[in-house]
Amino acid sequence: MQHYVIKTAAGEIVRIEQLTDPPDNLESGETVTLLPSDQTPAQVMRASRPLAQIKAERVRQIKTARDAAIYGTFVWDDSVFDADQVSQTRILGLKVASTNVNYAPIAWRLADNSWRQLSAADAGGVWDALQAHVSGHFHTFAAREAAIMIATSIAAVDAVTWA
Numbered sequence: 001m002q003h004y005v006i007k008t009a010a011g012e013i014v015r016i017e018q019l020t021d022p023p024d025n026l027e028s029g030e031t032v033t034l035l036p037s038d039q040t041p042a043q044v045m046r047a048s049r050p051l052a053q054i055k056a057e058r059v060r061q062i063k064t065a066r067d068a069a070i071y072g073t074f075v076w077d078d079s080v081f082d083a084d085q086v087s088q089t090r091i092l093g094l095k096v097a098s099t100n101v102n103y104a105p106i107a108w109r110l111a112d113n114s115w116r117q118l119s120a121a122d123a124g125g126v127w128d129a130l131q132a133h134v135s136g137h138f139h140t141f142a143a144r145e146a147a148i149m150i151a152t153s154i155a156a157v158d159a160v161t162w163a
Helices: 041-047 051-070 085-097 120-150 154-158
Strands: 002-007 013-019 031-034 073-076 079-082 106-109 115-118
Touching: 013 041, 051 120, 051 154, 073 120, 079 085, 079 120, 085 120, 115 120
Parallel strands: none
Antiparallel strands: 002 013, 002 031, 073 079, 106 115
């Protein structure tokens, strides 16, 4: 069986079919070509889309990876803290509470479920580390997004990854 590419008169891919013989049920103006042996149907379909659409898809993928990194974990003073949305809110509360004159050190559960005592100074350090963690991921995202937007080929867009 072979893969056949069916295109409109304007050259847009309508569909790719896997058949023994070329299809004979074409609409007016459609043409048929054999799929190149070094390409998959998915590659051909993707390459037929406008570069702007491929860029937008890649930006969405990078944004998803950014969010996963932001809401993962971060390290402060050799301790790994959760950074999901609930944890970020709690860390903000910890930072605010630590400014109280009567603040007493509290036990904080870390990402590995162990505990750590946090003083007022520690609370400020954890907050600063969280802010640096989030900010760093946004800076990385901005650089990746810029690289995607100036890309002039699918290969250049594909070369931009989160890792």
